[in-house]
Amino acid sequence: MSEREASLPPAHVRRRMYELMTLIRSCDERVRRGLSSGEFACTYWPATGQEAIAAGLGAALRADDLLVTTYRGLHDQVAKGVPLGPLVAELLTRTTGVNKGKGGAMHIAHPPSGLVLSTGIVGSGIPIAVGVGLAAQLRGSGQVAVASFGDGATGTGSFHEAINLAALWRLPVVFLCQNNGYAEMTATAHAQPVAAVVDRAAGYGIPGERVDGNDPDTVHGALARAVERARSGAGPTLLECTTFRLWGHYFGDAMTYVPAEQLEAARLAEPVARYRARLLQDGVLEEAVAIEIERQALEEVGAAFAAALAADRPEPEEAFVDVYGERSGVMA
Numbered sequence: 001m002s003e004r005e006a007s008l009p010p011a012h013v014r015r016r017m018y019e020l021m022t023l024i025r026s027c028d029e030r031v032r033r034g035l036s037s038g039e040f041a042c043t044y045w046p047a048t049g050q051e052a053i054a055a056g057l058g059a060a061l062r063a064d065d066l067l068v069t070t071y072r073g074l075h076d077q078v079a080k081g082v083p084l085g086p087l088v089a090e091l092l093t094r095t096t097g098v099n100k101g102k103g104g105a106m107h108i109a110h111p112p113s114g115l116v117l118s119t120g121i122v123g124s125g126i127p128i129a130v131g132v133g134l135a136a137q138l139r140g141s142g143q144v145a146v147a148s149f150g151d152g153a154t155g156t157g158s159f160h161e162a163i164n165l166a167a168l169w170r171l172p173v174v175f176l177c178q179n180n181g182y183a184e185m186t187a188t189a190h191a192q193p194v195a196a197v198v199d200r201a202a203g204y205g206i207p208g209e210r211v212d213g214n215d216p217d218t219v220h221g222a223l224a225r226a227v228e229r230a231r232s233g234a235g236p237t238l239l240e241c242t243t244f245r246l247w248g249h250y251f252g253d254a255m256t257y258v259p260a261e262q263l264e265a266a267r268l269a270e271p272v273a274r275y276r277a278r279l280l281q282d283g284v285l286e287e288a289v290a291i292e293i294e295r296q297a298l299e300e301v302g303a304a305f306a307a308a309l310a311a312d313r314p315e316p317e318e319a320f321v322d323v324y325g326e327r328s329g330v331m332a
């Protein structure tokens with residue numbers, strides 16, 4: 001067995017990761033088709049091109065582990081196991097959505113799947129994941145909390161405060177930076193004084209690892225190590241996965257600020273086709289099995305969108321429901 005083969009995840013994990021990547025990509029393509037044809041309208045920040053990171057995450061975490069992600073979160077949400085129908089319904093702001101259609105694409109939460117929340121304020125989810133990790137440590141539940149965020153978020157104060165505290169208290173947290181090269185229209189190199197996000201880890205005395213975020217096998221390996229370390233009580237890890245947002249910051253972004261050669265190279269390195277080819281080459285998938293996985297993904301996505309589009313939107317009065325909890329009587 002070669003060194004590469006020995007370090008690969010088992011075949012069933014690799015197949016699972018391909019299933020997740022296919023489901024995420026099918027869902028993303030359906031959203032983009034609906035938006036460009038005018039079939040529906042919603043806000044959307046495509047994670048197209050970042051599927052390998054989510055697949056590694058979905059395969060490395062336990063079902064009861066906890067995740068905080070961002071507005072660019074469809075891939076993470078699918079991978080964490082948020083049911084597709086209610087997830088899509090939330091994206092399309094329908095009453096059948098995970099948050100009754102009141103959160104929309106930017107604020108998707110589904111605690112039963114361990115998806116604590118998705119945030120729209122850059123960097124704001126990171127300290128929340130640290131709080132969730134602290135709660136897990138206090139409960140002794142053995143759960144790990146993952147903060148998933150972009151390269152741009154590493155310039156915020158909340159990133160530094162959160163990572164400092166998590167390192168100090170050895171909290172069971174994994175800091176997962178999906179470095180897609182840009183924060184809105186600003187290239188990473190224009191916004192950070194260090195060569196790589198992972199260089200920041202040394203400042204907090206924690207391990208850091210930088211991997212090819214378009215390779216699910218490598219992402220899975222690095223995440224498994226970080227999750228194991230967190231679960232064992234040894235504290236957090238900063239993991240930087242390099243990747244690219246293939247459709248820009250928001251849906252409709254013409255990406256005029258991205259050099260043509262960079263975009264071309266990123267398209268050639270896109271993870272879904274690359275992984276499919278590799279699994280076929282390694283004998284983990286047969287062509288017919290791959291086609292069946294892709295057919296099932298299309299069917300599942302088709303059903304989720306058909307159900308969501310047939311559902312109602314919340315009434316205006318709903319805005320006042322679920323805002324505060326019931327009075328406990330303590331302050332009465």
Ligand SMILES: Cc1ncc(C[n+]2csc(CCOP(=O)(O)OP(=O)(O)O)c2C)c(N)n1
Pocket residue numbers: 072120121122123149150151152153154180182183184245249
């Ligand atoms: C605190 C804050 N500042 C600015 C913004 C505007 N904004 C929205 S997304 C974004 C870029 C964030 O980039 P990155 O963290 O790399 O994530 P990506 O969008 O690339 O996934 C910015 C600056 C915001 N939402 N919140």
Ligand SMILES: [Mg+2]
Pocket residue numbers: 150151152178179180181182183184
């Ligand atoms: Mg970014």
